[in-house]
Amino acid sequence: MPSRIIVSRELADLLKLLAHPDRLRLIEELRLGEQDVSSIAAALDLPATRVSQHLAPLRAHRIVEDRREGRNHFYRLTHPGIAAWIVEALDFVDVRNRFGEGSHIDHVRELWTADAPETSS
Amino acid sequence: MPSRIIVSRELADLLKLLAHPDRLRLIEELRLGEQDVSSIAAALDLPATRVSQHLAPLRAHRIVEDRREGRNHFYRLTHPGIAAWIVEALDFVDVRNRFGEGSHIDHVRELWTADAPETSS
DNA sequence: TTCAAATCTGCAAACTCTTGCAGATGTGGG
DNA sequence: CCCACATCTGCAAGAGTTTGCAGATTTGAA
Numbered sequence: 216m217p218s219r220i221i222v223s224r225e226l227a228d229l230l231k232l233l234a235h236p237d238r239l240r241l242i243e244e245l246r247l248g249e250q251d252v253s254s255i256a257a258a259l260d261l262p263a264t265r266v267s268q269h270l271a272p273l274r275a276h277r278i279v280e281d282r283r284e285g286r287n288h289f290y291r292l293t294h295p296g297i298a299a300w301i302v303e304a305l306d307f308v309d310v311r312n313r314f315g316e317g318s319h320i321d322h323v324r325e326l327w328t329a330d331a332p333e334t335s336s
Numbered sequence: 337m338p339s340r341i342i343v344s345r346e347l348a349d350l351l352k353l354l355a356h357p358d359r360l361r362l363i364e365e366l367r368l369g370e371q372d373v374s375s376i377a378a379a380l381d382l383p384a385t386r387v388s389q390h391l392a393p394l395r396a397h398r399i400v401e402d403r404r405e406g407r408n409h410f411y412r413l414t415h416p417g418i419a420a421w422i423v424e425a426l427d428f429v430d431v432r433n434r435f436g437e438g439s440h441i442d443h444v445r446e447l448w449t450a451d452a453p454e455t456s457s
Numbered sequence: 458t459t460c461a462a463a464t465c466t467g468c469a470a471a472c473t474c475t476t477g478c479a480g481a482t483g484t485g486g487g
Numbered sequence: 488c489c490c491a492c493a494t495c496t497g498c499a500a501g502a503g504t505t506t507g508c509a510g511a512t513t514t515g516a517a
Contacts, residue, residue, distance in 0.1 A: 219364075222444040223357040225429050225437075226422070230355035235505085236344040239351075243340075252464060265506080267464055277430040286463050286514045294428050300421075301347070307415050308346045309398040316346075323343040356475085373494060386476075388494055407484045407493050 232276055237261060238269050239301060243327045245279065246298035249291035302327045353397055358382060359390050360422060364448045366400065367419035370412035423448045 233239060237259060244250065244258050252270070256263040270290060273279045278297065282289045292298060305324050310316045354360060358380060365371065365379050373391070377384040391411060394400045399418065403410045413419060426445050431437045 218440040218443045219361060219447065220357065221437075221440050222426070222429075223360045223364075225441075226360055226425055227355050227357045229425060229429055230351050230360075231504090234348050234351035234355050236341065236348045239344045239347055240340060243344075253462095262507085263464070264508085268466090268506085271465075277432065278428065283513090288464065297428050300424055300428070303421055304347055304350060305343070307399065307418050307421070308343075308350055311398065316342075319339040319342050320346075322339045326340065352474090374492095383477085384494070385478085389476085389496090392495075404483095409494065 229276065232272055232278065233301065235269070237265070238273065241266065241269055241273075242278070242292065242301060243298055245290060245292050246295070246327065247331050249282070249289040251287040251289050253287070255290070298327070350397065353393055353399065354422065356390070358386070359394065362387065362390055362394075363399070363413065363422060364419055366411060366413050367416070367448065368452050370403070370410045372408040372410050374408070376411070419448070 233242070240259050241255060244255055250258070252263055252266050256266045259266065270279060270281075274281060274290075277293050279290045280293050282291070302324055305320050308320060310320065354363070361380050362376060365376055371379070373384055373387050377387045380387065391400060391402075395402060395411075398414050400411045401414050403412070423445055426441050429441060431441065
């Protein structure tokens with residue numbers, strides 16, 4: 216079995232794991248640091264159960280790591296660079312004939328590239 | 337509908353499209369230049385029909401573009417950078433407890449990063 | 458110990474993707 | 488015109504994914 220086939224399977228599994236809108240937003244949500252499940256659920260406007268369901272396979276493939284503190288589980292990206300790598304894929308999204316779609320993409324690229332917002336002090 | 341949700345769907349569709357071992361190898365096969373369907377099929381050791389089936393959605397999403405010359409259809413990457421971007425994802429593949437897997441990955445990274453092999457002249 | 462909060466796991470229905478195959482289309486040669 | 492070659496498209500069975508919900512865990516507090 217040639218290496219290319221073995222590795223392309225691993226790579227496809229990884230991409231399949233990332234290929235879900237909620238999981239992509241979840242990863243970008245962790246871009247700037249760890250958060251517990253409830254915070255993520257609130258930020259993404261999803262039921263906490265669903266967030267936990269998404270986190271399970273991400274944890275199994277070591278995309279995220281967790282730390283328990285009392286009854287809260289804090290998650291963080293195992294490879295923080297993955298968030299920026301995902302944003303790069305925006306360059307490959309086809310925006311033909313989708314008016315306004317391009318500007319949505321530019322807007323999100325900024326959201327997912329900006330530093331932490333300064334606190335209001 | 338917030339931009340993040342619209343864009344994360346587009347992005348997930350893109351990743352889903354890429355998340356297939358044959359399609360990943362196909363894209364890396366086109367890394368160094370255009371090829372017709374039969375050549376790709378021979379290189380990947382797949383039936384030409386299957387290659388054509390994989391090319392159809394890649395073409396629909398503008399990952400590849402084609403050019404007809406007689407009865408052959410030559411395909412090339414719309415964004416040649418996508419091949420290198422895919423190779424970067426190897427950094428995020430989990431290799432825990434898979435002896436030898438790491439070296440497969442390094443080997444393929446080289447294969448998919450090297451320049452065209454020099455001709456034998 | 459008993460309760461409630463936070464999270465995790467298991468399951469079934471609905472949905473989507475993959476694959477092989479049969480047949481359709483387009484092109485060049487004789 | 489007729490055939491063969493290269494490629495494309497449509498279809499159906501099987502496999503895999505997503506989702507909501509019910510119930511299991513784990514932990515801290517009363």
